[in-house]
Amino acid sequence: MSKPPRGGGGRPRGTPSREAIAAFIRDNPQKATKRDIARAFGLKGDARLALKHVLSELEEEGLVEKRGKRLAAPGTLPPVMVLEITGRDADGGLIARPAEWDEERGALPLVTIAAPKKGRARIVLPGVGDRVLTRIGEQADDGSYQGRVIKRLERKKAAILGVVRRTDKGGYRIEPTERKQNELEIDKADLGDARPGDLVEVSETRSGRHGLAKGKVLEVIGSLKSEKAVSMIAIHAHGIPHIFPAEVLAEAEAAKRPGIEPPREDWRDVPLITIDPATAKDHDDAVHGMPDDDPSNPGGHIVTVAIADVAHFVRPGSALDREAQKRGNSVYFPDRVVPMLPERISNDLCSLREKEDRPAMAVRMVFDASGHKKSHSFHRIMMRSHAKLSYEQAQQAIDGSPDAIAKPVLDTILKPLWAAYACLLKGRRNREPLELDIPERKILLAEDGTVDKVVVPPRLDAHKLIEECMIQANVAAAETLEKKKQALVFRIHDAPALAKQEALREFLKTLDIPLARGAQLRPSAFNAILSRVEDTDHSPLVHGVVLRSQSQAEYSPDNIGHFGLNLKRYAHFTSPIRRYADLIVHRALIGALGLGDGGDELPEMEIDRLREIAGLISSAERRAVSAERDTVDRLIAEHLADRVGDTFDARVSGMAGAGLFVTLDGLGADGFIPASKLGEDYYRHDEALHAMVGERSGAGYRLGDPVEVRLAEVQAMAGAIRFDMESEPRDLGMSMTSRHKGRGKQMARKAGNRGRRRR
Structure with a gap:
């Protein structure tokens, strides 16, 4: 078809300009078909034909995109699409991102979810992690969108995880690992390479009214007799990423240690030591304590905490960073660890090995005689651990039985460190955090991966010392960033909900233990209850009920304090090898304090992105806890199967x-x-x-x-x-x-x- 005759400007009179048409498409994503545009500009006859050619030109030049009958500006969202709820904003509203997105279209857009309209048919409200079909509104000036949920979608049905079993009649069945799933029948042709006793992923191929549903093996995970099969069940069931992509491993292998050029300081002569579990392979924190020789601070102490400088090796936007954010944290099973970072980073470059130079972030804290922190300062350093001790080694040395490793550092390092801890302990007692005593069981495995025994390790002063040093370092990080007005991810813990307080109050009445009503409870009120039942038959019961009354800790850029620790501000800083939240805090400190490369000063306009990350890593933490608990349950169930x-x-x-x-x-x-x-x-x-x-x-x-x-x-x-x-x-x-x-x-x-x- 030939082009219509063109008047002034090459187009029939009344035809809008290319710019006007493109602007209309951008501003009216819901009404941008060719008919909509023609109606909006009142086009008829030759002008409508000219519009068709203008739209073709705009599309060829990449200025508009065709989506079915609609046209849209490049990179904008369609009128309706599937989103994944990823977090909450400052007001508690839901925020979401497209469930599928081509990175070539630009940065992943943010959508705030509007509340349902009044009078609408009731829909099930979505939560973080849900997929929703959403009607997309107009794009705001900051590039974000508002969406309204049409319906919540069922979560994508995962493959069934199960064990191949041979039936008495020579057939095959899949015994699911989830107790709520039914067995599947499987034809020999659909087994693939799987053999009886193998742990497999299966898709359901047919279900009928009569008999078992049929399935097909998608992947053979391994033999159930292998040492790590039980934890692999949890890894697959919970969707925990456990295989590092090639580009992530390549980045890790290419990483190089930094020099000691400013602003990095040379602290290799500071006698920092690591105290960790005896089986630890990565050492991400080191400590040092000494009396303060400042005459204005009599009886005071200086405590230094050094943390592996992960931010130097894992830069924002890198493949390492994307994978670490996706994992959120390391996951610890009795038989393996699924690390957040590759071993080249976590067990080598960032592990504070004895007598080896390692880059670190350090905080030097000054406490007065009462354990109150007077001041602190952060430093980017090169350090050298002077000793590697287990908790048991350190404790035995302090108790008078040092071994050959601990004896050389007993008087010069360990005793001053314990004196500093005694000072910190005064401050902790004055602060009165919640003191719940919940024994933590540990599974010890035999060589074949089965349960050898279950123990409750003793809670040593060495454990408490390291814990209190880490808490103080985390507080210092939060205080520094808040003072610098730098956005960060806080570790928050809300006070118990009023409904839980009332339930606890009613329960305590049955034991003739009062609990004040009305005023906001403090941790000290719970400690008073726990002390009343100490050394009584009611103690385990009351500890359990008080624990159930507590809220769940999580990550958020909006600070509400930490109820359990009785702290006004708290952030995780001390474990960037195994927690993404800590890596965010390291980057924020580096950026805010001008400590060199690898920092990330997050502008206020990006706070919603930080809020989204906080929601994702909180979810990853809950996923890890569930997977770890499920693995322990399976191991112990297998251990008891013959009893x-x-x-x-x-x-x-x-x-x-x-x-x-x-x-x-x-x-x-x-x-x-x-x-x-x-x-x-x-x-x-x-x-x-x-x-x-x-x-x-x-x-x-x-x-x-x-x-x-x-x-x-x-x-x-x-x-x-x-x-x-x-x-x-x-x-x-x-x-x-x-x-x-x-x-x-x-x-x-x-x-x-x-x-x-x-x-």
Whole structure:
């Protein structure tokens, strides 16, 4: 078709300019079809034909993009698209990014999610990590968008993880590792290279009304008999990245140590030492303590904490940085570590090895005789660890039994360090953080990867010393950056929610322990409760209930303080090898204090990006905790698989309407007892009492009660253990009359609620 005759400017009269058409497309992403544009400018006849040619030219020149019938400015979002909720803004609103994005289109755009319109059909509100179909609004001047959720999408169905089993009839089945999934039948042709006993990923190929669904092997992960198979289940089930891309490994191998040119200072003569677990391969922190010789600070001490300078090697925007952000943190299993950074970085260049030069970030802190921090300063240094000690070695040396490694540094380094810790301890006691005593179990494995034994390691003063030094360094980092008005990721911990406070108050009433109402609780109030039950039978119960009342700590650029530590400002600075949050803080300090390359001064306009990262690494932390717990559960379940029928001493550790949970003494194995297996009575869960109470007798079981249980069933791959109760219920002081009254009131409330809903 020939082009229409052109008047002035080469186009029919009334045809808008190219600039006007491009501006309309940019400003009206919802109404940018050819018909919309023609209608908006009132084009008819030859002018409509000219518009078609103008649009073709704009598209050929890359000034507009065609998306179906619509046209759009390059890099802008379509009217409707799938987003992934990645975090929250300063007001608690949700923020999101496109679920799929071509990096060639530019930086990943940010979308703030608007609240649902009033009167709309009710939708399930999304949360961080959800995928949502979203209607995209106009682009703001800062490049961001506002979106309104059309519907929340089901999370992408992951491949099923399971073990190949041979049936009695010669066929094959997949035994899923998740207890809620059903078995799959699998044809020999769909096995691939898998063999019975292999751990595999399977996709469901057919499901019918009758019989088992069918599946096909996608990947053979390895033999279930291999040492690390159990942790591999958790890695795959939780989607934990565990294989470093080639470009990440290449960057790590190419990394080089820095020199000692300013602003880096030479601190190799400062007698810093590392104190870590005996099995540690990476040493990311070193400490030193000494008396302050300043006459104006009598009885004061100077504490220095040096942390591996990861920011020198992992630069913003690099492949190493992108992978570290995706992982969020290292994940620790009994049989392996899935590191945040490649071993070349974490176990070599950034590991503060004894007698070897290593770059570090150091904070020098001055404390007065009462343990109050008077001042601090940050330095970028080159250091050399003067000794590598385990917690046990350091503690034994202080207790009077130094070995050959600790003895040379006992008088010159360890004793001054312990004197400085005694000073810090005064400050900690004055601060009164929450002092919960929750024993931490540790699984020791045999050479074949199975459980050898479960222990609760002693909590040594050496552990507490390092912990308090790290806390003070983290506080100093937060204070410095806040003073510099530099954006950062805080480690925040909110006070217990009012509903949890009220539930705790009702529970403590049953033990005749008061808890003040109204005023905002402080950690000291919880410590007073814990001290009242110390060395009593109620101690494990009360510690558990107080722990359940606490909020969950997380990362955020918006500071609300840390309730548990009783600190107004707190940031993670001391473990950049294994936590991305710490790396962000290092970069912020380097940028704000002018300490050389590798810093990242985050401008205020990028705060939403920081908020998004905080949400992602908080989510990664929760993912790691779940994966670690699942692995421990599976290992212990496998360890107990041949002891069905044995009896064990245990303690009630939790409960729900369906039954109660118990933890075995010594082993720490967790299992479930259905309410129907508790006895002849009909048992109900009393939330206020934290008890399962018999309907007729008023007797039952409370959280923390010691009980005897019999192992009834083990599903090793699912980490599921079921017990039967052997102990008789105890008198809870609940008469049938009081129980029926309480139940009658509860039924009356439910009836009233049903009536209100009908109205």
